[in-house]
Amino acid sequence: MNVEEYARMYEAEETQWWYAGMRAISLSLLAAQWPEGAPEGRLILDAGCGTGNNLAHFRRFGRTVGVDLSDEALRFCRSRGVAAARGTLLSLPFRDGSFDAVTSFDVLYHRWVEDDRGAVREIVRVMRPGGLLLLRVPALKMLWGAHDEAVHSRHRYTRREVRRLLEGEGLEVARLTYANTLLFPVLAARRTLDRVLHRHGSDVGFLPAPMEWTFRNLLAIEARLVRHLSLPLGASLFALARKPATAAAAARG
Structure with a gap:
């Protein structure tokens, strides 16, 4: 990711509609799994933690640790007072079986x-x-645009691809849901217009206040919906999966 993107993320993550909305959906999905809150000893890794905003919010569920490749991202993590180490998804600097949960948002x-x-x-x-x-990963190739180029995207995924990917590594998929569903027509139109007008750059930034309020509240509605049902279409895709509790279960899978 461009170094400038981390500064934009740091400034926008707490209140900008997309970041706030995606975080609300993540918290809703985790709360449905962990209604008891944060039992002693639960350890959560955010793989590709960026500037560390999610690490701060996920403390309600347990002790959090982040990992990121970017020294700039880690600098922002330190400024937030959250724990993070340098590493990549292909070489995590932790021992086998270290974490009760791993989150990874728009990194894969x-x-x-x-x-x-x-x-x-x-x-x-x-x-x-x-x-x-x-x-969480970006969804659907039809939405590829200038933002994907700005943040060094490689691929946008479908539900089938994510299921195949996770099950292929022995995970048991519990939930797959698209998100940013209610705004999908707007986002699709924006991507088409960007291509026609040859626009460049990322989408990170604030919209006029009425639009920020509207978009943030639409995602808040989705955060409530995904606790009970899976959304059929959207710009993002969430997956909840579990590692089998025993080696025998993994072998059966």
């Missing part, structure tokens, strides 16, 4: 993750038996 699709199966395999390695993975 990057160009530097040349082997997405290898990255998932590495995530599974550091998960404890019975551990949880919450993954």
Whole structure:
């Protein structure tokens, strides 16, 4: 990712509609899995943590640790007061079975993750038996645009691709849901217009206040919906999966 993108992320992540909305959906999915809150000893890794905003919010569920390749991202993590180490999805600097849960948001699709199966395999390695993975990736090739180029995207995924990827590494997929569904027509039109007008650059930034409020609240509606149902279409794709609790279960899979 461009170094400038990290500064934009740091400034936008807490309140900008997309970041706030995606975080609300992530928190909703995790809360449905962990209604009891944060039992002592639960350890959560955010793989590709960026500037560390999610690490701060996920503390309600357990102790959080991040990992990121970018020294700039780690500098922002330190400024937030969250724990993070340098590493990549293909070489996580942790022992086997270290974490009760791993989250990874919009990382697997990057160009530097040349082997997405290898990255998932590495995530599974550091998960404890019975551990949880919450993954988010950009969805649907038809939405490819200037933003993907700006953030060094390699691929946008479908539900079938993600299921095949996770199950291929022995995970049991519990949920697959698209997100950013209610705004899908707007986003699709924006991508088409960007291509026609040859626009460049990322989408990170603030919209006029009424649009920020509207878009953020539409994603808040989705955050409530995904606790009970899977959305059929959207610009992002979330997956919840578990590592089998025993080696025998993994062998059966």
